[in-house]
Amino acid sequence: MADIFGTATAVVFLVTIIYYCWRQNRKTYRLPPGPKQNLIFGNLMELIHSTFIQGEPAFVKFSQWAFQTGPICYLRFFRQRVVVISDARVAQRLCVHQADKFTERPPGLFLARVLKNKGIVFNDGPSWKEHRTFLTHEFRKYGFGKQSMEQRIQYVVDEYLHQIGKTNGENHDPHPNIATAVYNIIWTVISGDKFKWGDPFLQKVIKNLETNLQAVELTGPHNYVIILTLWHLVVHNFVRLWLIVTTRLVYFKQLIAKFRKYREETSSSEVEESMMYDYLVKMQEFKSSRTSTHFSETQLLWLVSDLFIAGGETTITTIRWILLCLAKYPQGQERVRQEIINAFGRDSTPTYAQRTQLPYTEAFINEVLRLGGVAPGMWRNTSQDATYENYDIPKDTWVLLHFWAMSNNKDQWDEVQEFQPERFLNEEGMFCKNENLLAFSTGRRECPGQGLAQMELFLFTVGILQKFKVALPAGEDVDIRSGHFGVTYTPPLHQLEFIPV
Known part of the structure; x- marks a missing residue:
């Protein structure tokens, strides 16, 4: 009996010491405010109940906590500390002014585990830095402000306009044509080549990519x-997911092999410069000089995959939102059209550099970005202890930059539920950026293809409205506040009519 009593006493003493140390450790940090937490599970059980029982998207629950608490909200999911940022200015102060501490991806995030040391989106460390530098240089070289790249994009836009012209004003789902055009642009950016419209191989790639995206979720409770x-x-069938990814990599491997064969059979002076051409040249230079590098065949494969997924889905979704909002708000659509026609007519295509002559068009696109967003949120991980005003953000805290919450925060936007492009115009009627909108993230993880994406959105919008009136089928309406959360915030299912003007 004495032994049992002694053992029990030792256990209680040990538990007390552990609990005391845990409490003391908590007291060393001045943590941001947050909702009430369960002693053991923190906020995890509430998130699970909200997601699995009530069927509420995790992004919505995160935004509710953030709106209740403030611009910086502290949560705990069992042992994992989480901070939700719902104010763009706070995000910039952390990710720009303390960039060294807010660049990593959370190592325990589901996709981060799967894609560790692969590609660019969920990669970290020296490999990420080397490929980020490469991509930044390439987008400057071929992307924003480059006439040759703009001509490539415009060629695909013209093909797209030709295809929707074939619908003869009949209602249809606009998604497939948009996806075909955008993914073709991405391949043009990567390789300098392009697919013929309706190419069966491109259609297989698109089907694979969109099937994969349906099963990916970045903020669900399964991550914790x-x-x-x-x-x-199990729910999404691991074998099926593995086959989707494997098939996609086989497709991209075939594309790379095709490009390499073409390059070997063509004199270097005839090969059009491109991102992939530069990667292969750089890889060969490193190999010849025996310089240490993370450039490799495998990394090229994953880099191409990331560019298709990250660059494709975000742009496709945003164009879908633009078209839906044009149809939903015909008066705004007509104002955009008249602005374009008054400045450039119906046949002269403005360049992206001339966008300053179309302030309301720019305002309309930015209001769509606020409403629909490019991505509802993205994760960072603190590599060191950080601070914000009087609060501490400990090392290895997962930080959710909640872009959707930033754009729907009533404390930052007047009449936040209303679609009002005018909020991006100043008193003189000129376009004016709003610092509360972070459509392309911020800091060192900011989208390197931001300029290219903005060019695409502009050229598609202008090209469509010069030729067509966009409308919902007669008698139909769509609630634009009922989008679907996932990798992107996608619009509800709908059909549109493109009526020649």
Whole structure:
């Protein structure tokens, strides 16, 4: 009996010491405010209940917590500290002014585990830095402000306009044509080559990419508990997901091999410069000089995959939102059209550099970015202890930059539920950026293809409205506040009519 009593006493003493140390550790940090937490699970059980029982998207629950608490909200999911940022200015102060501490991806995030040391989006460390530098240089070389790149994009836009002209004003789902055009632009940016419209191989790639995206979710509870991660894999069929990814890599490997064969069979003076051409040249230079590098065949494969997924889905979704909003708000559509026609007519295509002559058009596109967003949120991980005003953000805290919450925060936007492009115009009627909008992220993880994406949105919008009136089918309406959260915030299912003007 004495032994049992002694053992019990030792256990209680040990638990007390552990609990005391845990409490003391908590007291060393001045953590941001947050909702009430369960002693053991923190806020995890509430998130699980909200997501699995009530069917509420995780992004919505995160935004509710943030709006209740303030621009910086502290949560805990079992042992994992989480901070949600719902104010763009706070995000910039952290990710720009303390960039060294807010550049990594959370190592425990589901996709970060799968894509560790691969590609660019969820990669970290020296490999990420080397490829980020390469991409930044390439986008400056071929992207924003480059006439040759703009001509490539315009060629695909013209093909797209020709295709929707074939619908003869009949209602249809605009998604497939937009996806075909955007993914073709991405391949043009990567390789300098392009697919013929309706190319069967491109259609297989598109089907694979969109099937993959349906099963990916970045903020669900499965990211915080291993058993839920396993459950997520079972629900979405791990074997099926593995086959989707494997098939996609086979497709991209074929594209790279085709490009390499073309390059070998063509004199260097005839090969059009491109991102992939530069990567292969750089890889060969490193190999010849025996310089240490993360450039490799495998990394090129994953880089191409990331460019298609990250650069494609975000742009496709935004163009879908633009078209839906044009149809939903015909008066705004007519104002954009008249601005374009008054400045450039119906046949002269303005360049992206001339966008300053179309302030309301720019304002309309930016209001769509606020409403629909490019991505509802993205994760960072603190590599060191950080601070914000009187608060501490400990090392290895997962930080959610909640872009959707930033754009829907009533404390930052007047009449936040209303679609009002005028909010981006100053008193003189000129376009004016709003610092509360972070459509392309911020800091060192800011989208390197931002300039290219903005060029695409502008050229598509102008090209469509010069030729067509966009409308919902007669008698139909769509609630634009009922989008679907995932990798992107996609519009509700709808059909549109493109009526020649």
